[in-house]
Amino acid sequence: MDYLSGFPSIAENDQAGPQGFRVWLWRLVAVVGRPCSRSHQRRAHPDWAQRVTLIAPKNLQVIVRQMGAPCPEARASLAKQFFADAPELPVSADRSHNILHGFLCEEFTAYATEIADFERETFDVVMIDGMARTLTAWMAAQYIKRDGIIVFDNTDRWQYNGAYRLLNAAGFRRIDFYGPGPVNRQEWCTSLFVRDLNVFQDNIDSPHDDCDLNWYCRLDD
Numbered sequence: 001m002d003y004l005s006g007f008p009s010i011a012e013n014d015q016a017g018p019q020g021f022r023v024w025l026w027r028l029v030a031v032v033g034r035p036c037s038r039s040h041q042r043r044a045h046p047d048w049a050q051r052v053t054l055i056a057p058k059n060l061q062v063i064v065r066q067m068g069a070p071c072p073e074a075r076a077s078l079a080k081q082f083f084a085d086a087p088e089l090p091v092s093a094d095r096s097h098n099i100l101h102g103f104l105c106e107e108f109t110a111y112a113t114e115i116a117d118f119e120r121e122t123f124d125v126v127m128i129d130g131m132a133r134t135l136t137a138w139m140a141a142q143y144i145k146r147d148g149i150i151v152f153d154n155t156d157r158w159q160y161n162g163a164y165r166l167l168n169a170a171g172f173r174r175i176d177f178y179g180p181g182p183v184n185r186q187e188w189c190t191s192l193f194v195r196d197l198n199v200f201q202d203n204i205d206s207p208h209d210d211c212d213l214n215w216y217c218r219l220d221d
Contacts, residue, residue, distance in 0.1 A: 065111035067099065067131075075113035079106075082138050087162030089134060099131070103159060108132035112139055121145045128163075129153040137163035141170040147196045156189035171195045 049062045056062065071079065082105075089105060091098045098104050105112065112132040115123070116139065125148060126140040133152075137160075140150050150172065155164070164174065172193035181188050194200075 063114055065108070065114055067104075067107045067111075069110040071110040071113060075116045076109060078116055078139070079109045079113055079135065082135055087134065087165055089162060090159050101154075101157075101159070102131050102133040102136075105132040105135040109135070112136040115139050115143045118143065121148075124148050125151060127151045127153075133160055134163040134166070138166050141167055141172065147199045148194075149199065150193040151190065152193060153190045154188055155191040156187075167193045173197070 049064045052060075053062045086105075089103070091103045099107075108131040111130075112135040115126070120143050123144050126144050128136050128140065128150065129152075130136070137150070137152065144150060150167065152160075152163070152167075154160070155174075155176065156178070168174070172195050175192040175194070176189050177191065178187055178189045180186075
């Protein structure tokens with residue numbers, strides 16, 4: 001989170017609860033507080049979006065695209081390219097389960113293609129944690145900056161293998177972070193997908209602040 005706060009432009013595709021987003025929201029203030037920067041949060045629940053709008057900074061734009069929403073022709077044409085050669089898109093017998101966990105793509109075409117309303121390479125970071133995750137990943141690969149980072153949540157799930165393979169084919173490499181989540185007892189994974197590992201080249205020293213050793217050293221010591 002601290003590292004990503006250095007990026008000015010973020011697109012978040014999110015369907016998770018607000019417990020994690022509220023932390024990120026205030027980070028967005030720092031990340032996108034510069035002039036001409038923007039952030040976008042796409043949600044499927046209008047009530048949730050309204051609540052976020054009330055507490056959001058001015059540089060956070062909330063866009064609601066519900067299931068089955070009409071999709072502009074140009075964006076629908078992009079989605080047709082995806083579906084013409086779609087990867088594995090597994091679904092369960094429970095439709096509500098498929099919706100909740102982002103397995104359905106065609107029904108959320110307007111949602112997943114929203115990023116196409118912006119110039120390519122507008123965003124430094126794209127977060128995938130919501131609807132139509134495989135289609136969203138395919139779109140993100142085309143619109144994120146060359147040295148951008150895609151943050152993909154719940155990557156311990158094999159059901160998104162099609163998305164991981166698409167990102168790999170587009171030149172992205174995967175870095176996994178396993179650990180306990182905020183609402184579940186089991187361990188899960190969030191992954192960074194990057195094309196250029198040099199994006200981390202300046203991330204070298206740790207700051208001379210207090211840490212678990214309970215002391216700090218000044219540069220002049």
